[in-house]
Amino acid sequence: MTDDIKKGLAGVIADVTAISKVNPETNSLLYRGYPVQELAATQPFEAVAHLLWNGELPDADQLADLQKRERELRPLDERTVALLELIPVEAHPMDVVRTAVSQLGTFDPTLHRPGGWTDPVLDQGRALYLFAQLPTIIAAVQRRRRGLEPIAPRDDLDYSENFLWMTFGELPSAAAVDVFRISMVLYAEHSFNASTFTARVIASTTSDLYSAVVGAIGALKGPLHGGANEAVMHIFDEIGSADRVVPWLDEALAAKRKIMGFGHRVYKRGDSRVPTMKAALDRLIAEYGRTDLAELYDTLEHEFVTRKGIYPNLDYPSGPAYSLLGFETEIFTPLFIAARVTGWTAHVMEQAASNALIRPLSAYDGVDERHVPGYVPDTAAIDVQERAEEAAE
Numbered sequence: 001m002t003d004d005i006k007k008g009l010a011g012v013i014a015d016v017t018a019i020s021k022v023n024p025e026t027n028s029l030l031y032r033g034y035p036v037q038e039l040a041a042t043q044p045f046e047a048v049a050h051l052l053w054n055g056e057l058p059d060a061d062q063l064a065d066l067q068k069r070e071r072e073l074r075p076l077d078e079r080t081v082a083l084l085e086l087i088p089v090e091a092h093p094m095d096v097v098r099t100a101v102s103q104l105g106t107f108d109p110t111l112h113r114p115g116g117w118t119d120p121v122l123d124q125g126r127a128l129y130l131f132a133q134l135p136t137i138i139a140a141v142q143r144r145r146r147g148l149e150p151i152a153p154r155d156d157l158d159y160s161e162n163f164l165w166m167t168f169g170e171l172p173s174a175a176a177v178d179v180f181r182i183s184m185v186l187y188a189e190h191s192f193n194a195s196t197f198t199a200r201v202i203a204s205t206t207s208d209l210y211s212a213v214v215g216a217i218g219a220l221k222g223p224l225h226g227g228a229n230e231a232v233m234h235i236f237d238e239i240g241s242a243d244r245v246v247p248w249l250d251e252a253l254a255a256k257r258k259i260m261g262f263g264h265r266v267y268k269r270g271d272s273r274v275p276t277m278k279a280a281l282d283r284l285i286a287e288y289g290r291t292d293l294a295e296l297y298d299t300l301e302h303e304f305v306t307r308k309g310i311y312p313n314l315d316y317p318s319g320p321a322y323s324l325l326g327f328e329t330e331i332f333t334p335l336f337i338a339a340r341v342t343g344w345t346a347h348v349m350e351q352a353a354s355n356a357l358i359r360p361l362s363a364y365d366g367v368d369e370r371h372v373p374g375y376v377p378d379t380a381a382i383d384v385q386e387r388a389e390e391a392a393e
């Protein structure tokens with residue numbers, strides 16, 4: 001039996017999905033059949049969200065309708081504002097956002113209806129609600145950490161512009177906004193990664209969408225998954241400059257440290273999304289004149305790939321890109337939440353539409369059966385058990 005164990009479920013195909021296809025052979029990623037690079041080059045993030053939820057890109061009317069509803073759902077309830085004030089300012093933003101999403105679930109009166117937890121129509125509305133609320137929450141968390149008041153959403157700005165406006169109170173260049181939009185598109189969905197699988201496990205118990213997203217946030221926080229974009233920036237800060245890469249890496253590898261932003265469970269020859277995000281990062285580097293950052297980035301990549309043959313994943317270019325846009329390092333993984341909530345919620349709905357409780361088996365390697373000293377078997381209970389077994393035969 002132990003020969004059958006796939007530690008970490010590596011290589012296990014757990015179910016089918018029509019939402020995205022990760023192909024390590026061709027280094028490609030399709031959302032509902034479209035190459036992610038084509039979506040990143042052409043689509044507003046709202047259109048990608050519609051695609052993931054509904055299977056098709058929206059036509060002009062559908063996009064206008066989605067954008068109108070998304071804008072209406074952006075402002076925070078006063079109870080969310082109060083909650084954000086209550087949480088210690090030094091708490092990690094991932095914990096703050098996880099807590100705020102959990103609270104949003106308690107505002108939804110439709111959860112109290114019979115069957116309300118898993119209603120497909122209500123779930124579409126809930127997905128849009130979380131999609132619209134998360135930027136306002138994350139921007140407020142970023143500002144509070146900097147001792148600043150929150151900025152109300154603007155309904156004359158699209159998703160990406162408004163997100164940056166609420167965070168910084170000013171808009172960067174159109175090219176910089178576009179880098180942010182591209183990062184959202186690239187982060188939106190990636191088949192059965194750890195956080196999405198967590199969401200599907202929760203959905204498979206016929207629990208509700210908010211609970212699934214809260215659980216997914218918990219899984220995303222870890223540096224082996226989404227937390228790596230934050231960890232990349234900590235590594236860059238630790239190294240300092242390109243000329244320090246070699247001694248730093250010698251020491252890190254000797255200490256058997258994982259180098260954050262490199263490696264992937266599925267892609268072994270490079271992450272399909274990296275070239276697009278790296279090109280976007282290069283545009284920011286040129287705009288902000290940060291050749292020092294480019295040198296550090298390229299030197300670490302070159303040294304690590306040469307020594308280990310392990311390639312960068314999406315978190316490697318996105319971390320420095322978010323830093324250049326002005327986000328604090330601890331806010332990078334919440335930005336991943338804002339993007340991935342589209343994929344998570346699409347998977348929750350797909351799981352619900354064709355559900356089977358996710359419950360694998362385990363092999364036992366604990367101590368053999370033993371008995372509590374002084375325990376006297378309850379003969380009445382044994383009789384009941386035996387009668388039940390006889391009746392079953």
Ligand SMILES: CC(=O)SCCNC(=O)CCNC(=O)[C@H](O)C(C)(C)COP(=O)(O)OP(=O)(O)OC[C@H]1O[C@@H](n2cnc3c(N)ncnc32)[C@H](O)[C@@H]1OP(=O)(O)O
Pocket residue numbers: 008223224225226228257258259260261262263264265266310313314315
């Ligand atoms: C958006 C995302 O979530 S992408 C992933 C983001 N995570 C990171 O960037 C964290 C750093 N990377 C890693 O920890 C890993 O590459 C993972 C967890 C992403 C993938 O891990 P797995 O598929 O389980 O590969 P595994 O961890 O078994 O690695 C295989 C070998 O490569 C090594 N390796 C893999 N990635 C790295 C790395 N980043 N740094 C150093 N060594 C590494 C492992 O130590 C292991 O070596 P060993 O065989 O000598 O023990």
Ligand SMILES: O=C([O-])CC(=O)C(=O)O
Pocket residue numbers: 187189190192193194225264265266313314
């Ligand atoms: O697919 C994975 O395991 C991790 C990843 O790249 C993602 O979730 O975007």
